[in-house]
Amino acid sequence: MNVTPFIKLGTLITVTAVLGTFASFRFKNAGAWLPTIPAQIGAWEAIDYPPNREVIRQLGNPLAMGRTYISPFGEPVWVSVIAAGAFENYHDPTVCVTGGGFVLTSKKVFPIDGSNSGPVRAMVFRSQQKSERITTGDGYLRMIMYYWQQNRDGNTDTEARMGNYRDVAARLRTGFGAVALGKQTCLVRVYAPVDQDDKKAEQTQRNVAEISQAIYRAMKKDGAGL
Amino acid sequence: MIPATDTPTPTSPIAETPSSTARAKDVSGAKRQLNLASLARQTGAFLWLVLLYLWLNLPYLWLILPYLLAWAVPFVWCLPQWADSNHPQVIQPWIPVLAFILIASRRKHLHALLRAVEKIPPKTWLERGNSALLILGCLLYLFAHLVQIKGIAVIALLLIAVGAVHALFGGRMIKSLWIPIVFSLLIIPPPDSAVDWVLLKFRTISVKVAGVILNALHTGNKTTGWTMTFSPSGDVLEYPIPAGGLGVIVPSIILTLWWTLLWRQKAITCLVLPVLSGVIALILNILRVTAAGFFAVRSPKITEILLQLNSWILVAITLVLVFLASKALSALVAWSKKKRGAKALRNSGALFSRAGKAFNAITIPFDYLFQGIGYLSKQTRRAGSVINLIVVPFDYLFRGIGYLFTLFGRSEQLIEKGLKRLFPKKRNRRR
Numbered sequence: 307m308n309v310t311p312f313i314k315l316g317t318l319i320t321v322t323a324v325l326g327t328f329a330s331f332r333f334k335n336a337g338a339w340l341p342t343i344p345a346q347i348g349a350w351e352a353i354d355y356p357p358n359r360e361v362i363r364q365l366g367n368p369l370a371m372g373r374t375y376i377s378p379f380g381e382p383v384w385v386s387v388i389a390a391g392a393f394e395n396y397h398d399p400t401v402c403v404t405g406g407g408f409v410l411t412s413k414k415v416f417p418i419d420g421s422n423s424g425p426v427r428a429m430v431f432r433s434q435q436k437s438e439r440i441t442t443g444d445g446y447l448r449m450i451m452y453y454w455q456q457n458r459d460g461n462t463d464t465e466a467r468m469g470n471y472r473d474v475a476a477r478l479r480t481g482f483g484a485v486a487l488g489k490q491t492c493l494v495r496v497y498a499p500v501d502q503d504d505k506k507a508e509q510t511q512r513n514v515a516e517i518s519q520a521i522y523r524a525m526k527k528d529g530a531g532l
Numbered sequence: 533m534i535p536a537t538d539t540p541t542p543t544s545p546i547a548e549t550p551s552s553t554a555r556a557k558d559v560s561g562a563k564r565q566l567n568l569a570s571l572a573r574q575t576g577a578f579l580w581l582v583l584l585y586l587w588l589n590l591p592y593l594w595l596i597l598p599y600l601l602a603w604a605v606p607f608v609w610c611l612p613q614w615a616d617s618n619h620p621q622v623i624q625p626w627i628p629v630l631a632f633i634l635i636a637s638r639r640k641h642l643h644a645l646l647r648a649v650e651k652i653p654p655k656t657w658l659e660r661g662n663s664a665l666l667i668l669g670c671l672l673y674l675f676a677h678l679v680q681i682k683g684i685a686v687i688a689l690l691l692i693a694v695g696a697v698h699a700l701f702g703g704r705m706i707k708s709l710w711i712p713i714v715f716s717l718l719i720i721p722p723p724d725s726a727v728d729w730v731l732l733k734f735r736t737i738s739v740k741v742a743g744v745i746l747n748a749l750h751t752g753n754k755t756t757g758w759t760m761t762f763s764p765s766g767d768v769l770e771y772p773i774p775a776g777g778l779g780v781i782v783p784s785i786i787l788t789l790w791w792t793l794l795w796r797q798k799a800i801t802c803l804v805l806p807v808l809s810g811v812i813a814l815i816l817n818i819l820r821v822t823a824a825g826f827f828a829v830r831s832p833k834i835t836e837i838l839l840q841l842n843s844w845i846l847v848a849i850t851l852v853l854v855f856l857a858s859k860a861l862s863a864l865v866a867w868s869k870k871k872r873g874a875k876a877l878r879n880s881g882a883l884f885s886r887a888g889k890a891f892n893a894i895t896i897p898f899d900y901l902f903q904g905i906g907y908l909s910k911q912t913r914r915a916g917s918v919i920n921l922i923v924v925p926f927d928y929l930f931r932g933i934g935y936l937f938t939l940f941g942r943s944e945q946l947i948e949k950g951l952k953r954l955f956p957k958k959r960n961r962r963r
Contacts, residue, residue, distance in 0.1 A: 309591045309594070311699070311700060312591035312592070312594040312595055312700070313591075313594050315594070315595055315663070315666060315696050315699060315700070316594035316595050316597075316598050317598075318663075318666065318667070318670060319595065319598040319599055319601075319602055319666075319670070319692060319696070320598040320601065322602060322670040322673050322674065322692075323598055323599075323601040323602035323604070323673075324601075325674055325677070326602065326605055326673055326674060326676075326677040326685075327601075327604065327605055329674070329677035329678060330605050330677065333680070392680060393679075393680045469725070470681045470683065470723050470724065470725070471681065471683075471723055474679055474681070477678075477679040477680065477681070478675075478678055478679050481677075481678030481679050481680065482678060485677075485678060
């Protein structure tokens with residue numbers, strides 16, 4: 307039997323398999339960057355608030371950190387930073403938070419830190435059931451969340467990558483960045499509950515925006531190695 | 533003064549001194565190391581020769597080993613579903629083995645085809661075979677690794693396999709292997725969100741049906757989603773994901789389909805038997821879910837065993853039942869082909885109709901009688917539930933047979949038409 311065609315085809319399959327395996331290793335490398343975020347932002351003091359172990363397990367055990375920033379007035383803002391390697395780490399808040407008993411009521415994308423900065427996705431969630439803690443208004447608990455994915459070079463993106471086929475274009479962009487360009491990415495969530503006295507949620511949004519900008523700048527600085 | 537025993541003797545100066553002993557040990561160690569190194573080298577060379585021999589004499593290894601290597605990462609992606617014995621996709625890792633058996637069952641035909649191709653080489657570009665499909669598969673494989681979608685990766689791997697066969701043996705081989713190739717498509721994992729949605733629907737519907745049956749068995753309950761709240765105790769039973777039964781239904785359908793393909797049954801059999809298998813698996817699962825609910829307030833241990841039952845056990849029972857059903861069906865078909873059988877079937881419509889009416893007439897008084905016994909015996913709760921357990925299924929069985937017979941009776945004309953088509957009169961045949 308003529309072996310040559312077998313060798314040719316086998317070589318082609320081997321090269322493809324090796325490239326595929328290489329791509330998987332590159333994805334692992336993409337999730338190896340977990341930046342340091344400041345322990346104090348202006349008058350805000352931070353305390354460590356590690357993410358839930360079960361949540362981390364569901365996300366495929368990525369590198370992750372969480373902090374709670376407390377203002378001098380006792381207002382909390384939570385921050386979670388997750389190093390995003392494989393796509394199983396990319397859980398979108400519109401899916402996860404709504405799965406936890408909330409409804410997405412509004413969404414807006416805008417630059418995080420001036421017109422030259424990358425975009426961030428701001429979302430407002432409302433609890434599905436009335437909360438006993440909320441005695442005024444309609445009785446529902448509300449939460450403002452800023453979400454973005456930030457690369458080491460400071461670029462941000464807000465598109466979801468959780469859907470396999472639905473988000474295939476966004477996944478291809480991330481995949482190409484991680485495999486061919488060696489980009490490292492982190493998922494950032496900054497969120498705070500709306501206090502019942504803050505009827506238009508202006509104060510909560512100001513707090514979330516302030517912390518988000520500080521985190522964005524700190525990550526940009528860390529990514530540049532400064 | 534140094535004692536005489538401590539001085540080294542001239543005959544064995546090296547052995548006695550500690551430094552010389554160490555040196556001797558070093559020498560033997562080095563020798564051993566040298567021996568080990570040479571042994572490793574010799575073994576390596578031998579293995580290399582064996583591999584070279586195999587690769588030169590078994591050229592398929594050039595394809596199989598890289599192909600297995602290509603499967604490594606997608607296999608890891610699919611493993612969570614494939615390793616879960618209650619997941620509907622648990623059958624998927626066995627698809628290549630089943631497809632291979634299908635190919636092996638056609639080996640004589642394939643050998644003949646190869647010989648024919650050698651004698652008369654194909655003329656067209658498509659029949660001659662080319663690497664287009666293989667290259668397309670490789671590109672798709674790389675794309676799948678960039679987007680990390682297991683479904684696309686498995687499609688790409690199938691394309692690579694089919695492309696390799698096309699490149700080596702040509703289009704005629706692909707044409708004659710179309711059944712195993714189409715069967716292999718069952719290995720493609722569907723989107724997780726779709727699977728989760730179907731699992732959820734099946735779980736909810738199964739629990740709802742079980743709730744209705746349990747209410748009929750006088751085990752009061754209320755279902756919400758996949759939880760069942762029993763009354764009057766208020767106990768809550770939360771059914772797990774496998775309660776949907778897809779872990780039984782999907783493997784049963786696929787294995788039955790494979791069985792019909794292996795024995796080259798007619799197209800109608802390849803369609804009917806897997807559907808029958810799915811129905812039997814569904815009924816078995818509903819029985820399991822109902823029994824779990826029935827014992828939840830009586831013996832929770834039995835409920836636990838039933839809900840944690842490995843799906844493969846139910847698959848095996850389903851396959852046995854399908855086998856028996858297929859035997860019965862084939863006997864019925866063989867009987868109907870005989871003149872007497874055909875005539876009997878033709879007359880069966882009216883018979884069924886009459887029997888149905890009779891059964892319905894019997895069932896109604898029996899139903900009231902059994903229900904009465906059930907209500908009376910409620911004073912002694914355990915005895916009542918046992919009577920209900922025995923009586924109510926019979927009641928439903930009678931009703932079911934009655935309805936079935938009535939249905940057959942009504943479809944008399946339909947059966948007649950079908951029989952006329954199946955067994956046309958002789959003079960029609962002559963024409």
